[in-house]
Amino acid sequence: MTAADSGTDTAGAAHAVRVLVPTGMLGGGFPPATVERGIALGADVIAVDGGSTDSGPHYLGTGTAKTSRAAVALDMRILVMAAHHAGIPLIVGSCGTSGTDAGVDWLYGIVQEIAASAELPLTVARVYSEQQPAHLASMLSQGLIRPLPPASPLRPETLQRCSHIVGLMGHEPIADALAAGADVVLAGRATDTALIAAVPLQRGLPAGPVWHAAKISECGGLCTTGPRSGGVLVTLDQDGFTVEPLGDGARCTPASVAAHMMYENADPFRMREPAGTLDTSTATYRPLDHRRVRVEGARFEPAAQYTVKLEGAAPAGYQTMIVTGIRDPELLRRLDEWCDQLLGHLRQAIPATFALSPADFDLQIRRYGHDAVLGAAEPCRDQPPREVGIVFIVTAADQATATQLAKFANPLLLHAPLAGESALPSYALLGSPPETERGQVHEFVLQHAVDVSKPGDLIRTRIDRIGR
């Protein structure tokens, strides 16, 4: 291999690679000038994350996006135009919040509109990572799926229950799509870091600093002193990387950068990727000036086995809820007693009234203003509250049943007296009707990883030329 082939210059050091990360979440918005600034500083690629599990299982369960389409289209228009005019690729990961195939196609539709209205010729890769339960069940039977802490070994029934399953791709399928000529890569579920690492690794930079830079910059400006002012530019080379803010007035300090390794990570020093583990315990963080930080010394330990982590969401029933307000001081002093009495009565009366067994429905009371947020961990639970919002939640197998049970509970949530009370009290129901249907709810059921023989094994890529 010649120096030119390997992307090295005559001095033997690889060329620096600059990655522009405009925001931590596509659709969150950013000042367009911050993208222009990153391009002017020599960005080689724009990488942006379009998803997360952080908003809960609904989005994976339904294959729908958390973000509004208009907000995503606005951000995408700025990024597609900037990347096109600079002649650099744009990588979007975890499209449509959960990275389902529908999420990738949703974003593809947005890119098609942009290409058509701006008359841009674009080569767009869609890299899909949604998984079929039957295929995974076959891999499970071959012993290729392992639990990750704190999960138990996977059972095939759990795969069958899922409405959607995605695998978190590494950087390889993204880099392959770029090598195949894509201007825009729309990736399904991917590690947040893979989007940023793809081009630097493709150009031969060492894995330790590359994955470290990717983790530090994955949330855009969150590693700066001005998280809402815009994104960051990371400049990577053979020895490490430099991170600088793109927003007005924002600064990167050694503390703001190093602290980002703690963010949403269970372990602040080690982070697993499909191909191995990033170890930042030996990294150093040094200010270059008042706004740029130089980071060196992270290591990457290649794993003996390449693994793809799975995420899956399964239906968990339908919910209907009722909100009622309680302000009566005597009741608030005896709130536990009142709630236990109400739930106890309903749990007995429902099977006697409806053709349901106790396993067919779930009743919960959340006491906002008392202990709804912390539950048993609430340190002030023994102090009577001044006012409480009772949120009564029914979960059942279908919406009609959940609503019928809520209607059955309605008179109690309006009138249930304390034991020994002779007058009929009334509480402050919110609205008419008081019940609100929440629709189908989902739950995350997979915390498992699949052994694959090569990075692209669970991934499908489609490349199209669109526009002009």
Next chain:
Amino acid sequence: MTSSLADVATLVRSKNAGPFWLTVDIFCATSGDYERVAASPVTDPHTIAAIYGIPASSVRIFGLPDLHAIKISFARPVIQGSTTDRDMHAGQQYVPLLGIRVPDRLHPEVSADHQKAPIGAPIGMPE
């Protein structure tokens, strides 16, 4: 004499670390304050286990002395977004830690013990 963690720390926050883990970050202004928190029941896995109703064996505690920061991670008592979850992003779950008592001044031996047995790998920082 003691203070509460809320008095000593400059920032205490909690968040999901994926749907199955919860992580709490505690930041102090000085290494002295960091040492006080590190020597308090805040860094005892049994304290954390009792508050959140989880096994002490699942609690992981990291010291980041150069950042004056402590990280506490444990398997989420309830999986994120399941029907019994109370806090989708786990963003309020740090609050029960705020009242934990933190020693005002470290006994020299306590400090020395802590120096001998750091509670996590140090993170490299400029002098």
